[in-house]
Amino acid sequence: MASKHPLRGRRRPAFERGDQHLVVVDLFAGCGGLTLGAAQAAQDHGLALSVPLAVDFEQAPVTVFKENFPKANVHVAPVESYFDGALGAKPTIAELTTREQVGDVDLLIGGPPCQGHSNLNNHTRRDDPKNRLYLRMARAAEILRPRVMVVENVPAVVHDSQQVVARTRTHLEKAGYKVAATGVELVQLGIPQTRRRHILLAVRSDALAAGLSVANLLEFAPQPTHDLRWAIGDLEHAGSERWIDAPSKMSPENQARIKWLIDEDEVNLPNDRRPECHRGDHSYVSMYGRLTWSQPAQTITSGFGSMGQGRYGHPSQPRTLTPHEAARIQGFPDYFHFDTTVTRTQLSVIIGNAVPPALSRVLTARLLETGVLGRETNARLDESA
Template structure:
């Protein structure tokens, strides 16, 4: 017997995560009660991490560009009846649009990934759509780029759309991380979530590095803690150990004595964050795919003579300690740097559940 509209809306939102990575988006959406039923990604290490943490989710290790839309009904039994609200998440890789990408160009083959995701939205008309990327996705082209095309598709299909640039630290993430987000709904008007942290918000202060990592046991560079999962730090050369020891909390390469300075920095005033230490009393700098490397950003531990560990980086992306990462040290850092912060995804998830409640659920 078919379900009524009210019965359908009373059920959990089912999530289809098309660029799952290691699972940051899915973890946040799961935390607000959604059911992660399908995920797709082609990165082998990120795929293993996702499957470790979402063992009951149907996972497909494929490139979205070569995955046929007609296959969803055959792969995911939850789709066939569609007796529950559906959310499609399309948080595609951000590197083609990132200002930190030195090789950024308009011919990057990853730029059309949003368009490929749009094929699925157009074919299946999910109740909700979620996009997260760097703000640069808005600047590729004002008319012909992937984002304007995607927005036109949503408008033609009748979606209510809310989009804009947000700072993750406004949602409790202990990290200065500016992101473009887009929420779309066929079940009523939708809005971006209100800020929870910062001036004018419910909590006036931003979350800090201290609040998230200070309780972890100390380790040395190159060491792995025996009982805290993924609490592992990269090795440092003797010279870089001397440099980090000469760096005060919140300081950087400008604080070193002359004999520790790099020749390449002698006439260079930029990149002041490299080799820098984090501050205890402030959010971290934006984590990148090299977030556990001392020489690639302000990723030095505030007080210990090392860069932050994999677990510390994961915490700064607001992953719970029960979320375990697999792969090489560099791979785990890449997975974490590429992830959507869990608390941001959780806040975005609540915007969808608010819309759903407004249609008569509960």
């Protein structure tokens, strides 16, 4: 009997059910991609999920987070309102209150805003005040003292003009953490898209077993690679009344472009069929392009519904990707609900900005398998029994 496809299940696992918990705090949480991956890994290892705090500045992704993790303590607020002290300073009143309310934390995770670091952002690249929010993760670790902290971002974060990664690392090491960082190709983790991310991993010194280094923990065994057909092949002709399954409306010009690509079996649109502003010598060959069943997708962004924002033409249908397909390509199973009370534009931004759950799932599993997570969790619960 073939194993069940990991993205097609519609019944949500009971992540919160169990006697022993993995306690997770998610900052800059978005819709909960990092939390979902941690929950999946915890369940695989017999632990239940507990989220005493999750925070994001935007209401729309928090709405999605709450829908999918109804028992989590989720808030719409700036992360810096919970962790407002200077690095290395004594805890503020707000930070003491946060620490008292949250309690012991196993895993602190976060994906600070990364638009300022992105190579697509030519105006404020690497010099954006939002980039300094990365440092709030270090402050949160100082206050909460989690066993492990994971910070996810774009690879270009290492070139930030304020050196946020180096400064975060320095402060964490002063606070008693062992730190390592690496770039990760998500296709190697089983995600069907070409997407690179930067991971900073900090482990409290007393959580590391003898002979184990933090750098060792970032050495992942390659997962089976998956193409686009594996991710969304079953949705090729799927009809649904849910708007998450409806593609964006296309202009007559773009309808003609995608039809031409399909009829001619081409993946790149020639210059003479592009809008005049996108002709001539350029490196953006993916724009107005068509995806290929046998390859991973390009990086999913909030523009996945527009041919003019990337290679988002469907491989066989005269349309762009639907939100459902984009979520699948990000690695979100069908039991994860995006179509709550948000607008279509918000939905595109939420999915495009989401962190693929496989990233935290693979890393959390590694931390559990090596005993970095799990041992103290279980001992703490045994003492309170």
